[in-house]
Each structure stands twice: as structure tokens, then as C-alpha cells.
Amino acid sequence: MLKQLIADIKASMSIYDSEKDESYGLLAEFPDPGALYHAAHGVREGGYRRYDTYSPFPIHGMDKAMGMGNSKVGFLTLGGGVFGFALAYWMQWWTGQVDYPINISGKPFFSIEPSIPIMFELTVFFAALATVVGMLALNGLPRPYNPLFYSNSFKRVTDDAFFILISSSDRKFDAEKTGSFLTELGATSIEEIHDHGSADA
Amino acid sequence: MNTANTDIAPTSDVDYHVDDPLVQGNPTFHEITELVSYHTEKKTPLAWWGAFGIASGLLMVLLVMVAYLFWNGIGVWGLNNPVGWGFAIVNFVFWVGIGHAGTLISAILFLFRQKWRTAINRSAEAMTLFAVMCALIFPTIHVGRIWAIYWTLPYPNQMAMWPQFKSPLLWDVFAVSVYFMVSIMFWYVGLIPDLATLRDRATRKLRQKVLGVMAMGWTGANRHWRNYEKAYLLLAALATPLVLSVHSVVSFDFAVSIVPGWHTTIFPPYFVAGAIFSGFAMVMTLMIVARKVFGLQNIITVNHLEKMNLIILLTGSMVGFAYITEFFIAWYSGVLYEQYAFSNRAFGPYAWAYWIMMSCNLLFPQFFWFKRLRRSVPFMFVISILVNVGMWFERFVIVVISLHRDYLPSAWDYYSPTFVDILTLLGSFGLFFTMFLLFLRFFPMVAVAEVKAILPQSDPHFYDHSGDGQLVDHDLAVSGGEASGERAEIN
Numbered sequence: 001m002l003k004q005l006i007a008d009i010k011a012s013m014s015i016y017d018s019e020k021d022e023s024y025g026l027l028a029e030f031p032d033p034g035a036l037y038h039a040a041h042g043v044r045e046g047g048y049r050r051y052d053t054y055s056p057f058p059i060h061g062m063d064k065a066m067g068m069g070n071s072k073v074g075f076l077t078l079g080g081g082v083f084g085f086a087l088a089y090w091m092q093w094w095t096g097q098v099d100y101p102i103n104i105s106g107k108p109f110f111s112i113e114p115s116i117p118i119m120f121e122l123t124v125f126f127a128a129l130a131t132v133v134g135m136l137a138l139n140g141l142p143r144p145y146n147p148l149f150y151s152n153s154f155k156r157v158t159d160d161a162f163f164i165l166i167s168s169s170d171r172k173f174d175a176e177k178t179g180s181f182l183t184e185l186g187a188t189s190i191e192e193i194h195d196h197g198s199a200d201a
Numbered sequence: 202m203n204t205a206n207t208d209i210a211p212t213s214d215v216d217y218h219v220d221d222p223l224v225q226g227n228p229t230f231h232e233i234t235e236l237v238s239y240h241t242e243k244k245t246p247l248a249w250w251g252a253f254g255i256a257s258g259l260l261m262v263l264l265v266m267v268a269y270l271f272w273n274g275i276g277v278w279g280l281n282n283p284v285g286w287g288f289a290i291v292n293f294v295f296w297v298g299i300g301h302a303g304t305l306i307s308a309i310l311f312l313f314r315q316k317w318r319t320a321i322n323r324s325a326e327a328m329t330l331f332a333v334m335c336a337l338i339f340p341t342i343h344v345g346r347i348w349a350i351y352w353t354l355p356y357p358n359q360m361a362m363w364p365q366f367k368s369p370l371l372w373d374v375f376a377v378s379v380y381f382m383v384s385i386m387f388w389y390v391g392l393i394p395d396l397a398t399l400r401d402r403a404t405r406k407l408r409q410k411v412l413g414v415m416a417m418g419w420t421g422a423n424r425h426w427r428n429y430e431k432a433y434l435l436l437a438a439l440a441t442p443l444v445l446s447v448h449s450v451v452s453f454d455f456a457v458s459i460v461p462g463w464h465t466t467i468f469p470p471y472f473v474a475g476a477i478f479s480g481f482a483m484v485m486t487l488m489i490v491a492r493k494v495f496g497l498q499n500i501i502t503v504n505h506l507e508k509m510n511l512i513i514l515l516t517g518s519m520v521g522f523a524y525i526t527e528f529f530i531a532w533y534s535g536v537l538y539e540q541y542a543f544s545n546r547a548f549g550p551y552a553w554a555y556w557i558m559m560s561c562n563l564l565f566p567q568f569f570w571f572k573r574l575r576r577s578v579p580f581m582f583v584i585s586i587l588v589n590v591g592m593w594f595e596r597f598v599i600v601v602i603s604l605h606r607d608y609l610p611s612a613w614d615y616y617s618p619t620f621v622d623i624l625t626l627l628g629s630f631g632l633f634f635t636m637f638l639l640f641l642r643f644f645p646m647v648a649v650a651e652v653k654a655i656l657p658q659s660d661p662h663f664y665d666h667s668g669d670g671q672l673v674d675h676d677l678a679v680s681g682g683e684a685s686g687e688r689a690e691i692n
Contacts, residue, residue, distance in 0.1 A: 009683040014422040034664025040423075056398070057654035058426040059661055066423060071431035077439075091355060095363035117450050121379040124443045124685050128383045128436055133392055135432035136417070140426040143418035158398040158650075160230035172658060197312060 007169070013140030014052045016167035018195040025051075025167040026178055027154065027185035033059050036162040039185040041065040043164060047180060050170035054154075054163040073135050080130025081123045086120035089115070095141040145197045165193070223317055223570070223655050226499040229655050233500070237395075237647045238402055240495050245642065248494070252640045259631020266625045267342055275345050277621045283314040284604045284616035289343040290454075291596040293625055295379060295479070296336035296633075297451055298472075298592065301444055302480020303329025304384060307391070307438035311433075319509055319651040320501045323395075323492065325484050327644070331636040333381045333482070335629045340373070354687045376450035383443055387436045393419050394650040406552075448472040455599065461542035462603030465530065471523035478516035478562070479592035481509050485585035487637065489578060491646065500647055507576050513588065514569040521563030540606055548613060551602045554594050561591020 007017050018024045030036040033055065040053045045069050053062060063069075097110040136142070148154045148165065155161055164187070166178050179190050228236070270277055280287050303325040310318040344350055344683070353374045355364050364371050397419035400412035403630045449469035456468040485506065492501040531543040565587050571576040606613045640646070657663055 012424060014420070032664055033659055034661040037661035050678045051425040054421045055423065055426070056234075056421055056652045057394075057659055058430050059423070059659070059660060062423050065429050068424070068427060073428050073430045073431045073435060092366045095355065096366055100361070100363040102365070104365070104367065115451070117446070118375050119364060120442075120446055121372075121375045121450075122438050124446075125379045125383060128386055128439050131432050131435045131439070132386045135390070135428045137568040138428045139422075141417045141419065141425070142414075144413070146418055146420060148420055154420075155401040158232045158401045158419075184376065192269040 006188065010140065011050050011167070011169075015140050015143065016050055017169045018147065020195055022195055023168040024193040024195045025101075025165045025169075025173070026175070026182060026187075027148070027151060027191045027193050028164045028166075028182040029153060029189045029191075030162045030164065033162060033189055035186050036164065037065055038186070039164055039182075042185045043166065043182075047172050048166055048170050048178075050167035050173075052159045052165050054148075054165065055157050056160060056162075059072060072138060073131060076138075077131045078185040080134075081127035083130075084124070084126030087126070088119040091094030092118060112199060113178075117143050117178055138164065145194050150196055151191055151193055153189065153191060202315060203231065212456065221443045223320070223502075223504075225502050228499065229379065230465075230656070230658075231628060233652055233656075234398060234402075236500070237645045238399055239651050240641070241399060241643055241645060242402070249640055250641060253635065256494055256631050256634035256638055259628055260635045261628075261631070262624050263338075263631055265629025266621055266628055267338075270342055270625075271347055275343065277619060279618045279622055281614050283607060283614050284601055286343075286600050286604060287616060287619050288622040288626060289339045291593070291600050292338035292629060293336050293343075293478055294451055294472075294596045294600070295593050296332045296339070296629065297380075297427065298448060298476035298479045298596075299589075300329040300332035300336065300380075300480060301334075301448060301473070301476035302385070302484050303327070304380075304387075304444040305441050305477050306484070307387060307482065308437040308444065311437040312441060315657045319648055319655055320497075320505050321484060321488055321509075321647075322651070323388075323391065323641070323644075323648040324487065324646045325480075326384065326391065327640045327646075328484060328487060328637065329384050329480075330381070330388060330430050331445060331633050331640075332480075333377065333384065334636065337377060337381065338364045338629065338632070339640050344518050348612050369450070369457045373454055376447045380443060380447045383436075383440055390433060390649075391648055392644065393417060393429075395648060396506060398649055399645065411643040413629070445473055448476040455603075460603050460607055461536070461538040462546070462599070465527065467523055467526060467530070471520065471527075474516050474519040474523065475562075475592060475595060478513060478520055479589055481513050481516065481591070482585040482588035485509055485513070485581060486589070489582045489585070493646040495641075495646065499649065500652060503576055503578070505579065506581060508550075510569045510581055510584075513584075514566050514575070517562055517566035517588065521559075524559065524563065541606075542603060545606055546598060546602050546632050549602065549606070551598070551605070554602070558594040558598050560597060561587045565591075611623055 016025060028039075030039055034051055036055060037059060040051075040166065043051050044065070053059075053066065055062075066102060092115045093110045101109040103109075153161065153165065164182065166173060166182070168175075172178070175192070182190055264622055278287055278289070303322075305328075306318050306325040307322045311490075312323075341347065341350055352362075353364055353371060393416060396412055396416040400409060400416045403409040403412055449472065452468035452472035455463040456465060458464060475504045488509075490508070492498055528543050534540075546552075565584055568580070568584065574580050601616050605616050653659055
């Protein structure tokens, strides 16, 4: 149960369970963003869930084709912002009013107006920090080891190549059937990816 | 390789009803990767070493001047009794302002879906970081007792003291340092996919390792792009009010005081407009050189430069309008000191500085009303430098002229900088250019993934006319199609 949940969360980060020296999944290359888009739709229609598409740039409409909802990063941003605001409010009130009250030209020890700039700055700062850290966390990054890094054709994914990986941990995965299914969807080449373990290959 | 060395019709008539392709010459995805990555992978050119030598020489000047200052105290500057803020604060405001264009290009133009920003956003953001570094130096060394600078930070200490949060100077500490940190995060997030591109192209082991760590294991997975794009959008939405706030807070340093010429409510918007104005001019100066040297005329086209010139024209006019408004309000207020402060600017002992500012900021950008001039690369290069000179003098006018004659004539004095002031300013340019040259050498200076994403062939529906996406001939698909227009000669 818990194991399943963890595996699902990892799958949402594009990290799939595999054993050392076992198959990680099938990597299929597609010729262009259009073909990738239609193939991703096809893979989902075909009942696969543990799969991902890889492209050098974000492809418009791909989230929909893969049946994914809105990213959760926004909630983390909101949380960071609220924290930053609360921290700035509390810090300025507590230091000015409670811990170190000092009379300057008879001004109140704490008031909202002169506190606004720092409240704003810290709100933005913690919101931005939560966004970046949250984005990396939701993506499972940094990820020093990835079985895909051992594929030579996959090196071109950050240049001009477009791939779909169907993980061998998918319930429907079957090396042969999945392979021919991907060919039907228009893959130009298919490669089996092996998990080399986190040790050097 | 698609490296054009000449501009495509720099002064030709442009039909504004038809959108020009953002990237000229219709390159493929791979050609864009090559075009940008190549400059980080080739052997270091001799010209780079030459430029780097000059820049790091100036940086040494900065270090020596700062060391001299620390040893002797700020008496080595030209500060005197009424003019307690001299070159250091002028330079601080100048450099912070330069930085604003980078954030404007990367955040505000992103929110407005101005896709042409992708050609220049990376280097403009880098420029922001380096300009803010230069800016941060000046208030830091201005405190005199530099070894106590950390007292500005709120941390529990044995003195049982806290910083005074009602002081605009402390707001500044927070505003500028938050701006710096958010800019770094924004820049780095944008860099991750491109660092992965460089990592995957790297052939040497060490380069692979270093870039591998920096790219954090990015694979371009769509499950990653989804969070990444959302995060980028949110960062842009956060950076937009932030950039407007930073120079507003900087202007509070002046506006919250009671010095005639400083105590005005127009300052925040006027400072922000001036910041964007000067920043765009600096982006222009750098880009005009960089696109030529690196053969990026197809990515940073004359159309991009023209759009930036239009922003310079707009913000320059806003700044000029603010100058005139200040005069009107001084007269209309009926306050003698305020009126004197402004007539002293235009006709007093520093009138030369005032008229340099007026001509460079208000007058010269008006030439950009003429299409021929705003599409002429040499002309805009000259204007971009003049604008930066003008904007430096604007800060000089605000800081020095307002201070040197305030309420009591018995306290008036004339301020002139010492050689330490001048060499420190020069040295700060050394720091800026050293950092920028290192950036050009080691990082992709154009956002590769973003430029690819604005090509017509990045749209999955671009391929629909040649079938349903099944086994489309790749070369045919990326080179053909009505959407991409005429395909230029590629050798």
C-alpha cells in the first residue's frame, strides 16, 4: 500500500522502479513534435500509465494529450508567500514593539505603513524560493543517476530528438507487445533501456 | 551552419501588418543548438582574452581602490559636509537601474507573451545579476566601518539590538538583496534545460561532470516541463512586482527625506521608468556587440533591436516628462526652497551636468521616432551609450545638486570627486564586464530551449497538414509548410 503510493509519487516525477541489470523500459524515438504528441495520446489510450515523453522544449498541449492536470507548484508558492509575509510581520512587530522598543521622533514602535516594504520583499522572496525548491522537489531533481543517461540516442533529447519511455513497471508492459505497439504509433526506433544500478557502468 | 554575418535588410521597409518570423533564416532545432552551444565549446578566441584582459585589469583597479578606501576611510572620497552622498550612491542607483531591464525582459514581457524576448532574455538576465553585484558594492563600502556591515541584518546578537525597520535604508538592504536572490533563482531555472543541452554535447569527462551537476539530471521529461513551466510563470509573476518595487524602494531613500529636490511623490514611478530606460540602453550596447561577434544576427534580429528602441523611446519620454513635471510642481508648490533647488539645477554651478542629462535622456532618444534611424545599428549603438551617460548624470543631478545647496546658504559647498571616486566607478565597469565575459564564455547566451519553442515547427499541429503525425518525413516536415514562410539558403 505505502510502497504503491511511493511508486506512484515517483512515477509522477518520471522516476520508475526497476531492479539493477533489469529492464527499465522501452524508449521509442519519434521524428517530430507532432508525431510525439499523437503518439503520447495513443499510449494513454492504449491503457499505459507509467510512461513519459521527452523533448528539447515544452510541447504545447502535451499535458492534455498525456491526461495530466494542473501542476501543483502554485500551492507551494502560496505557502511560501504566506510564510514570508507572516515572518516579516512578526519580525518587525516583535523586534520593534517587544524586544527593542526605541523612540524615534515619537513614532509608534510598530505600525503597518513603514513595515509594508519589508513585508512585500519577504513575501516575494519566500514565494520565489518555495516555487524553485518546490518545482525541483516535484520533479525529483536533482537526480544524478537516470538509466536513460546510458542510452546514446537519448543524448539528443536536449537537442532535437523526441522520445517516449514506457516503464517496465507499468502493469500493461510486455516487452514485445509494447514494442510493436510503439512501432504502430510511428516510432522510428525502439531501444530497451537497462538499469545499470547507481554504481558506475 | 546557419551563421549569417550580415543583417537581413536592416533598413528595409517593414510591413507591420504581417508578423516577421522571430527567428530569421528558418533554422532547424539542431542548428539553433549548434549556433548557441558552439560558443561555449570552441577554443577560447584571442579577442576574448583581449577583452577579458582589459576588463579584469579594471577589476583590479576596483579592488585596489576598495582596499585603499578600507585602509584610509571614506575621507579619500570627495565627500564634504552638505554632500554626504557622492559618487558611491550615484553609482549604486545607476547600477541597480541597469539591472531592471533584465527582469523586465524576462518577467514582464513573458507575462505579456512577447515572444521576441526569448532572443535576449538570457543575456539580459545575466546583465541584471552582474549590475546588481556592482550596485551592492557601493552602499556596502559606503558604510565606512565595513567590518560592521552585517549589523544591517536582523539576527540575535550579544548587543541585544535589532535593525530599525522604519528606516528606508534598511528597506533598501532587503529590497536589493531580495532582488538579487530572486534574479539568481529566475536565471538559474531558465538555464537548467540549456545546461542539460551542453551536458549532453560535452565530450570531456570533467565538463560532463560539472555540467551534469549543474543541470541536476534534467531530461526534458514532460512531467518535468509541466512543473517547470508553471514555476517559470509564477517566478515571472513574482518578479514583475518585485522589479517595480526595487527602484521604488531605492527612490524612498531620497523621497522619504526632507531635502528639497528629493522630497517628491513622483520619485517611485520616475525612478522605475528611468531604470528600465537605462537598462534597455545597456542591453542594446551589449547585444549589438555580442550578436555581431557571435554571428547571432538571425536570432537577435534588427526587428528585436527596433522593438527595444521603441521601449527606449517610450521610457525616455516618460523620464523627460517627469523632469518637466518636477519643475512644474516646484513652481506650483510655491515653496521657495523647492523652487530654488530646481532653478539651481538648470542654471547653478552644476548646470553642465543637468544639460548633459536633459540632452541624453530627453532629446537624443527622440530620434527613434524615425524608422530609418531606429533600424540603423550604428546609430542605435551611439544612442544606447549616450543614454547610459545621461542616466548616470541623472543620478548625479539628483544626489549631488540637491545636496550641495539645501536650506542654509552658510552650509553650501561644491562637490568634486577625487581620483578614488573616479577609479572606483571605472573599476565597477571592470567587474561588470569581467562577469559578463565569463558568462559569454561558459554559458549559453541565448535561451536555446525557449528559442526552439517559438519556432513554427515546435507546434505539434504544424505537422497536421502532412498526415496525422504518423511517420512524417522529418526533413520534409521541418523544412516545408506554409507557416514557416520562405526557407533561406542554409549552407
